[in-house]
Amino acid sequence: MFTRRAAMLGVAVAALMLAAPALADELKLPRQKVELVAPPFVHSHEQATKQGPKIMEFTLTIEEKKVVIDEQGTTFQAMTFNGSMPGPLMVVHEGDYVELTLINPATNSMPHNIDFHSATGAMGGGELTLVNPGEQVVLRWKATRTGTFVYHCAPGGPMTPWHVVSGMNGAVMVLPRKGLTDRTGKSLHYDKVYYIGEQDMYVPKDVKGKFKSYESPGEAYAETADVMRKLIPSHVVFNGAVGALTGKNALTSNVGETVLIVHSQANRDSRPHLIGGHGDYVWETGKFGNPPETGLETWFIRGGSAGAALYTFLQPGIYAYVTHNLIEATELGAAAHFKVEGKWNDDLMTQVKAPAEIPPKPQGALESATKHN
Amino acid sequence: MLLALKIKLALAVAAGFASPLAVMPWLTNSTPTEISGAQQPFVEMQPGTLSYRAAGDFTHAGRQAAAPLLSVRFAKPFAIMQNQVSSADYQSCVDDVGCRPLNGGATVDADRPVVQVSWHDAEAYANWLSRKTGEHYRLPTDEEWAFAAGTRFKDDGVPVDDRDPSKRWIARYERESNRETPATDSKPRPFGGFGQNEHGLLDVAGNVWEWTSTCFVRTVLDDAGQALSRSPNCGVRVAEGQHRSYVTDFIRDARAGGCVAGVPPSNLGFRLVRESKPWRLRLALQAVIDGVFSIPAWKP
Numbered sequence: 226m227f228t229r230r231a232a233m234l235g236v237a238v239a240a241l242m243l244a245a246p247a248l249a250d251e252l253k254l255p256r257q258k259v260e261l262v263a264p265p266f267v268h269s270h271e272q273a274t275k276q277g278p279k280i281m282e283f284t285l286t287i288e289e290k291k292v293v294i295d296e297q298g299t300t301f302q303a304m305t306f307n308g309s310m311p312g313p314l315m316v317v318h319e320g321d322y323v324e325l326t327l328i329n330p331a332t333n334s335m336p337h338n339i340d341f342h343s344a345t346g347a348m349g350g351g352e353l354t355l356v357n358p359g360e361q362v363v364l365r366w367k368a369t370r371t372g373t374f375v376y377h378c379a380p381g382g383p384m385t386p387w388h389v390v391s392g393m394n395g396a397v398m399v400l401p402r403k404g405l406t407d408r409t410g411k412s413l414h415y416d417k418v419y420y421i422g423e424q425d426m427y428v429p430k431d432v433k434g435k436f437k438s439y440e441s442p443g444e445a446y447a448e449t450a451d452v453m454r455k456l457i458p459s460h461v462v463f464n465g466a467v468g469a470l471t472g473k474n475a476l477t478s479n480v481g482e483t484v485l486i487v488h489s490q491a492n493r494d495s496r497p498h499l500i501g502g503h504g505d506y507v508w509e510t511g512k513f514g515n516p517p518e519t520g521l522e523t524w525f526i527r528g529g530s531a532g533a534a535l536y537t538f539l540q541p542g543i544y545a546y547v548t549h550n551l552i553e554a555t556e557l558g559a560a561a562h563f564k565v566e567g568k569w570n571d572d573l574m575t576q577v578k579a580p581a582e583i584p585p586k587p588q589g590a591l592e593s594a595t596k597h598n
Numbered sequence: 599m600l601l602a603l604k605i606k607l608a609l610a611v612a613a614g615f616a617s618p619l620a621v622m623p624w625l626t627n628s629t630p631t632e633i634s635g636a637q638q639p640f641v642e643m644q645p646g647t648l649s650y651r652a653a654g655d656f657t658h659a660g661r662q663a664a665a666p667l668l669s670v671r672f673a674k675p676f677a678i679m680q681n682q683v684s685s686a687d688y689q690s691c692v693d694d695v696g697c698r699p700l701n702g703g704a705t706v707d708a709d710r711p712v713v714q715v716s717w718h719d720a721e722a723y724a725n726w727l728s729r730k731t732g733e734h735y736r737l738p739t740d741e742e743w744a745f746a747a748g749t750r751f752k753d754d755g756v757p758v759d760d761r762d763p764s765k766r767w768i769a770r771y772e773r774e775s776n777r778e779t780p781a782t783d784s785k786p787r788p789f790g791g792f793g794q795n796e797h798g799l800l801d802v803a804g805n806v807w808e809w810t811s812t813c814f815v816r817t818v819l820d821d822a823g824q825a826l827s828r829s830p831n832c833g834v835r836v837a838e839g840q841h842r843s844y845v846t847d848f849i850r851d852a853r854a855g856g857c858v859a860g861v862p863p864s865n866l867g868f869r870l871v872r873e874s875k876p877w878r879l880r881l882a883l884q885a886v887i888d889g890v891f892s893i894p895a896w897k898p
Contacts, residue, residue, distance in 0.1 A: 296781045296853055296864060433703035466782075472775040472861055541764035543771050564771060569762035576763065579657040580816060582829045 252322065258282040261313040264395075264464055265419045265476060265561075267487075270316040272414060273404030278320035280365070285312065286328045287337045287356075287378075287393075289442060294460055295467040295558060299428060299436040302445045303392040303465075304337070304378065310465030311422025312376070312395025314487060317368050318402050324365045331359035334443060336380055337388065341366060342530070343374035343397045351379045368399040372512035373531035377491045386453060386492065387446065390427055392465065394491035396420065396531040401513055405485075405506075405535070408516030413506055413535060415485035419476055421497075421561060423490045423526075423548065424465065425458040458493070460558050461548065467558030476546070478538050480567025486546070489531035497534070498523040498549040499563070501542065504534040523549045540574070541567040638687075640677040640872060641746070641798045647671050648745045651755045653836050654815040662766075663819055664758040670741050678738060678746045679869040681789040681800040682711035682808065688723055696726030701850065710786045711806050713865035717835045717847035720809045720868040727870070734873035740812035740836045742871060747838070748795045750803040754842045774841045774861035779805045784853070784864035799869075807839030807852070807863035814844045839863055 257279050262268045288308045294301045306312030317323055323344075329337050336357045340349035344366035347353045354362050377394035379385045405413040429437045429448040436459065439445035452459065464470050478484050488497050504521035511532040518524075526532045544563040547554035554560045648670045656663040686708040691697035700706075701714050715723075717737075724735045744751040756769040779792075784805050792804030814834035818826040837843040837852070843863050845852050852863040 293782055296784045298782060298785060434701075435703045468781055472777070472781065475771075475775070541762070542767050543764075562771075564768060565764075566768065567764075569764050571761065576662070578660040579662050580655075581657060581660065581818060582827065 252280060254278055254280050254322065256280045256282055256324075259315070261285075261307060261315065263307070263309045264311055264313060264422055265470060267314045267316060267418045267420050270400075271318075272400060273412065274318055274400075274402055276318075278318070278322070280322045280324050281315075281317045282324050282326075283315055284326045284328065285339070286330065287333060288330075289333045289335070292392075293466065294426065294428075294462065297436070299460075300438045301391075301426065301428060302439055302442040304335075304388050304442065305392050306339075306376075306378075306395050310392035310424055311420070311489060311491075312393070314395065314420035315376075315397045316400065317397070318400050319368055319371045320402065321368045321399075322365050323368060323397070324363065325354075326361060326363050327354050327356060328361040329356040329358055333358045334441060335384075337378050337393070338380055339364070339376055340379040341374065341376045341397060343368060343370060343372070343376075343399055345369065348379065349376075351381075355380065368397075370512070371399045371401045371514055372508065372510075373398045373487050373489070373533050374511065375489050375491045375529060375531050383450065387450065389491050390425055390453065391442065392424060394424075394489070395422060396487060396489040398487060398531075398533070399513075405513060405517075407506060407519070413517075414483065415535060416482045417478060418485040418487065420487045420489075421463050421470070421546070422465075423488065423493075423495050423559060424460075424462050425490075425493045426460040426462070427452040427457075428459040430459070458553075458557060461493075461553045462558040463546075463561045468560075470546075470561035472562075475543075475562040475564045478563055478565045480538050480541050480565060480570075483535060483537040486534045486536070487531060488526050488534070490526050490528050493528040495526045495528075495548045495559075496523050496550065497526060497532075498547055499534075499536065500545040500547065501540065502536055502538065502544055502563075504536060506535040508533045538563075538565045538567070540570055541565050542569075638684075639680040641680050643672065643676050643678060643742075643746055643797065645672050645675060646745070648741065650741055650744050651753045652817075653740050653812055653842060654817060656817050656819055658819040658821075661760040662758050662763065663760070665755055666819075666823055667753075667755060670745070672742075672745055676742060677872040677874060678742065678799065679871075680798060682806055682867045682869045683720075683723060684708050684789075685710055685712040685786075688712035688715065688719075691723050691726045694726065694730075696729075697722045707788075709788045711789070711801070711865075711867040713786050713806060713867045714850045715809075715866060715868065716850045717809045717845070719850070723868075724870055735870045736873065737809055737811040737868060738871045740810045740838065740842075743808065743810050743838045746797055746799055747802045748797050748799075750795050751838070752803070752841055771861070777840050777861070778803075779840065779864070781861070781864060786865060786867075803838075803840050805839075805864040806867040807837040807843055807845075807865065809845075809866065809868040810836045810838060812836040837863060837866060 259268055259281055285306045288305050290303055291300050292303045303310055327339055336355055338351045338354040340351040344350050350364050354364050356362050374397050376397055378388040407413055427449055429452050431437050504524055506517035506519055507521045507524045508517050509524045509532050511530055546561045548559040650668045650670045652665045652668050656665050685706045689706045692699050698719055720737055727735045756766040759765045790800050792801040794800050795802050813830040813832040815828050815830045817828050820826045833847055834844050835847050837845045852866055
């Protein structure tokens with residue numbers, strides 16, 4: 226007998242199957258494979274798009290490696306996604322699905338996973354992606370929220386902060402399908418995008434005050450945890466090392482060019498400032514559902530988040546992009562440089578008179594006669 | 599011996615060349631051979647001419663101007679250390695309470711340069727070494743350093759567009775970014791690790807920037823390009839290396855940079871010039887000394 230209950234159950238099940246396909250095969254969406262690019266650069270992508278949702282395929286390979294983090298040659302046992310600190314920026318659109326293959330090669334020493342702040346459920350995906358050395362896993366999550374979001378390794382307990390401050394973090398940008406807009410809905414377009422991942426590090430020192438070097442992450446853990454617990458970093462760097470985005474590796478732009486600077490800090494607050502410039506449009510919290518603030522001097526990136534700032538350069542020259550705790554910027558390494566070419570705008574700023582000696586005060590005739598230059 | 603001492607002093611004063619430095623060695627017991635700093639080899643720079651980009655800032659008619667390229671003539675030879683002052687030598691000065699101790703963690707080596715020393719530290723060492731040896735040691739001037747550096751001295755001139763300051767900033771930044779030794783290679787090497795220049799000096803423009811005695815000077819030029827006035831800031835001195843640097847005199851570690859956005863020196867160290875006494879005076883004084891000592895000791 227076909228009961229009313231069975232019919233209703235059948236309808237419910239059918240409705241569920243239509244609404245939430247559980248297997249990738251059932252999504253019937255086009256697929257696009259993305260080749261990720263090392264920061265500060267970002268893989269090519271559309272901003273506003275006329276295309277429909279896709280399954281965007283990414284691969285991240287975890288690499289534990291010893292790196293040099295400052296000019297004294299201090300070495301550091303880093304844990305990385307794709308070999309860089311931070312890991313690469315992944316760009317998709319609202320409604321896309323991100324299908325990530327996470328590989329933990331047998332050459333690594335520890336289990337790792339990934340937590341996407343942009344994803345929903347399972348600790349951001351952490352519960353579904355724990356892989357031992359020699360294993361890989363595939364996770365798919367739906368990009369339902371627009372904005373810039375941190376991703377990071379989160380194996381659990383005290384391992385989580387340690388992996389994060391060892392370099393295992395990066396960011397995702399989920400763009401609205403119509404691209405970025407200001408509060409009136411006017412379209413905002415960037416000519417260039419840079420991804421700056423800020424990393425706080427906690428490197429132990431020996432009795433003489435020199436930074437210690439270790440042969441493996443495991444060897445470094447106990448003493449590093451002691452430094453971490455004091456909450457004072459020994460290094461705060463952009464792109465993995467002091468000076469990594471300066472000199473020959475300075476970021477470049479031109480007068481009239483609009484640049485989007487995505488800034489992530491997976492663990493600790495930061496206050497970015499472009500010395501000589503501004504944030505024309507800043508999504509300080511990084512979420513494009515909120516209208517950007519305009520004309521900012523310095524903005525705030527909450528630890529555990531990524532933000533985005535849009536700026537059109539108006540003057541040529543050398544700019545420093547820093548966290549405006551200037552001690553961290555100059556002593557701990559949190560500074561990048563922009564080299565911007567183009568024509569100087571005398572109206573915006575001009576040196577009316579070059580520095581010169583302070584002229585003597587007007588005096589009586591006798592006094593000025595005895596005074597000489 | 600009191601008479602001999604009085605005669606020595608009287609002669610020194612009478613000769614008119616008396617200075618505490620000239621008199622002192624006859625009163626102390628130490629000889630030059632005990633101070634290794636004075637034992638290190640010196641290069642005798644012969645007279646010559648140097649094409650030299652002037653240091654400091656230049657203005658003309660109230661606007662930024664380019665630094666002039668000067669022709670500097672060295673009429674007399676001068677002696678300059680073949681290698682930078684070693685950390686062991688500097689430590690001797692520290693042990694003798696003539697110099698400020700090095701920062702904790704510094705290694706002491708007889709064959710590596712002392713680094714993380716300020717201009718004041720370099721001056722203190724030069725004065726101490728002079729006192730100990732009776733010679734006159736001092737920091738080189740920027741011109742002397744450039745002359746001794748030879749082909750390793752880099753012209754830091756940039757075209758100055760007084761309507762567009764960004765051009766000189768970018769030109770300087772690009773030039774300083776083209777370092778032969780990357781910033782991460784900052785560990786001091788044993789002497790000779792950066793090779794020898796054509797004058798025989800070791801490690802010029804390696805990863806150690808060397809203090810000079812030259813102050814930061816802002817010069818006002820007239821229409822003909824001649825100096826109208828100079829305002830020096832001797833709290834800032836020229837440090838020379840892969841590029842010219844202006845560093846505040848009490849700074850020991852310039853790695854954090856002095857400017858808002860530039861390429862800072864990896865290490866601060868120094869080498870010294872030895873002033874020679876005029877040779878005729880040397881002979882005259884030597885003859886007098888010989889004469890004095892040939893008089894038998896006289897007891898009052």
